[in-house]
Amino acid sequence: MSTDTATSTSSATAALAADRPSMVTAKQLSRATATRQRRSAHAKMWIGATCALLVILPVALANVLPLPGPDQQQLTARLLPPLTGGHLLGTDQLGRDLLSRILHGGQVSLTVGVLAVVVSGIIGIVAGSAAGFLGGWVDSAVSRLLEAQLSLPLLMMLLLVVALFGSSIPVITFVIAVAQWPEVARLTRSLVLVEREKPYVAAARVLGLHRIAILVRHVLPNVIKRATVVVLLLLAQAVLLESALSYLGAGPQRPFATWGRIISDGQDFVTTSWWLVTMPGLVIAILVVGVNLFGDGLRDRVRRRKGSDT
């Protein structure tokens, strides 16, 4: 009986003590830098994922959604403002539904972006890890190439390649991948350089493993996660680069006009029909903001787990 009353009187403090055996209050904890960093990383990831999915889902479902065809012209309904005549984002100068054009064009833009990022990620990780782990001439060759590409008139070279080899999806994908691999390679190289000096690598070497086997089976798994975060951020840049190329008329022409092309088409009408430029641009911006925020939050989290800076 007496023990019961004792516990009930001090139950509040006891419960608190059991939870948190220190004088640090919950309020102080919630104000701590680590908590705030974690919270902001979470917020970024959530906002980012929401924004990105807001664009990606409709684009992925473009063929299923009840929309007029992207190339279906209706000359009686030209340059309709948004929310009129059953066109959510209005129509363009040929009476094509803008939303449908944006979503179908987005399929091309996103495909190019994802493919380019996968290719540049593979090239970057292979080249970067080889340079970091093997050192010697491999390292100096890769590093020279990285340095040289920094100082090249990149966009001009890309435009030249597209002009020479045609603006097909494989060419544009390749061009964007070439533009982006240095970023992945540089990061992977620096991560591998750190990882290479760790004891487990020496242990693996003592066990008689081949250098390539050590790199692939032991070192790469430790760096791949942080390298892929950068690859995710590159997706945002790939989408931007593709839109810039297609704005300049060097984007994929088939099967549908991509975002940059829609904007450059609408530019002539910008004074009278603001939505033709504003809407596709907003779609790009929302997607890229989403991917960037998500990647940034993810990077914050991964970085804290690993306890070092990137």
Next chain:
Amino acid sequence: MFRYLARRITQSALTVFLTVSGVFFLIRLAPGDPAAALSSPVATAAELDRVRAQFGLDKPLINQYWIFIKHLFTGDLGTSFSFQSSALDVVLSRLPYTITLAVTSILLTTVIAVPLGVWMARNADTAREFGANVVTIAAQSMPDFWSGIMLLTIFAVLIPVLPAAGFAGWDGLVLPTVTVAILQIALISRMVRRDMVANLNAPYLVVARARGLSNGALTWRYAMRNSAIPVLTALGTRFAAMLNGVVVVEVVFGWPGVGSLVVRALETRDYPLITATVLVTAALAVLVQLLVDLAYPLLDPRVRLGKGATS
């Protein structure tokens, strides 16, 4: 010092040379008749033969390359089809416009991005800073041609306070500069923040604080001095990138620089002009990088150029 300089200049020249060679081989690797590609689109058969003879396209590739190199060292990159004058001269006449735009943009970027980045570093992980963080992410997520058109529509059409296109006067510089700077400010301020956060938490700063220095002195005289090199490197890289990368913005605003020139050259397949543009911009970008590297010892006395210098 002089050995370092000589080595760096050789390296830079080599980079430029390899780039231009790359363009040479790209044009010849491309499908189709290079003679058709190297002459104007309306060339007759006789003109095509003349071009073949001029570029020695009937000779083996390696001989062609040798001729190209010889021309390169005499500054002869061929005649531009659309301008009917030396390609190099055409590019050089456009260059001041691009440099003007790049310089004003980098100045605007520096003036805004460095204080912004420092502010973000000093308020790291607060709600205010989170807001600024999201804004900079948004700024680097907008396609620059789109923000250009938007600015143009707002400030030249809806509220006509600034000229819409071209280089009529100095006020024509405002919108292109702002458009270019938006992305750069976002990139640089985030970079400054990252670097300054590390420096503001460094042990030497705790010691300096214990000695009773003001926050301003701590930030600018201590932390910033140590961030100066990475910040300068980033600014230099961005400036070099701008010299090549303002292509899109120049097209949006009809800016008479190298960028809009190269887009026109690509549309008309004006290959001598393209080669000349690549040569000039690559040389310029490499030069900027070299100047940035040479400025290191001024900012940090610990840096000795050329002595065991890596990277």
